[in-house]
Amino acid sequence: MRRTVQIDDFTFIFCYNVQVQLGNKVLVYISCCLAGRAYPLGDIPRDCIARVRTDVLHCLTALHTASGTFDEPLYPQLWTLIQFDTREFFNVLSLAFGDVGLMDAEKQGIVDILLRMMVDSSGFTHCQVVTLPVRVASLLENLEKSGNLTLVREKSGKSEKVGEIVFCLWCASKINIT
Numbered sequence: 001m002r003r004t005v006q007i008d009d010f011t012f013i014f015c016y017n018v019q020v021q022l023g024n025k026v027l028v029y030i031s032c033c034l035a036g037r038a039y040p041l042g043d044i045p046r047d048c049i050a051r052v053r054t055d056v057l058h059c060l061t062a063l064h065t066a067s068g069t070f071d072e073p074l075y076p077q078l079w080t081l082i083q084f085d086t087r088e089f090f091n092v093l094s095l096a097f098g099d100v101g102l103m104d105a106e107k108q109g110i111v112d113i114l115l116r117m118m119v120d121s122s123g124f125t126h127c128q129v130v131t132l133p134v135r136v137a138s139l140l141e142n143l144e145k146s147g148n149l150t151l152v153r154e155k156s157g158k159s160e161k162v163g164e165i166v167f168c169l170w171c172a173s174k175i176n177i178t
Contacts, residue, residue: 023084027092030056030081034096049101057106061113074120075113082117086128090135097139111139 032039033056036049044052060077073079081089093110096102114136118124124132 024088027081027085027088030060031092031095034092034102035099036101053101053106057110061110073123075117078113078117079123082124082128082132086131086135090138093135093139107139111136114139 029039033044033052036044036053038044060081061075062077063074064072065076068076097107114132118132118136
């Protein structure tokens with residue numbers, strides 16, 4: 001016997017608001033951890049900062065979750081955070097990229113994964129398709145300032161086109177128009 005459950009507008013709005021609050025807390029938590037700060041207050045002990053950053057980055061950049069199903073997207077944690085709030089997620093990454101504690105190899109790894117996600121995923125909204133290359137170009141700008149930027153151009157159709165778009169946006173940011 002199949003049973004239909006009715007959800008009233010209040011319940012739906014309440015659940016949505018709880019999810020938004022939780023998502024925002026997750027973004028603040030990630031930002032704090034990557035900056036060496038404790039959530040909600042204080043600092044992470046100095047001898048634990050590197051380990052906390054590494055653990056958070058490993059969680060964010062995991063190819064699959066421990067209980068992943070066959071239809072789970074690649075990099076599900078990154079995918080979820082981008083879907084939740086693209087702008088705020090990239091703000092968190094920008095803050096982390098500006099911090100001296102995050103190693104350049106870690107920054108490069110995140111950029112590589114984001115580029116791969118842009119190429120391989122078709123589930124982005126129109127707004128995200130427009131926004132993602134600009135946000136990734138901004139992260140590339142930060143990497144370039146450190147002198148350790150590596151741009152690898154793959155010759156595989158979509159990958160090359162997305163790479164060209166991001167590369168062009170990055171180059172355009174270098175041109176000082178007066």
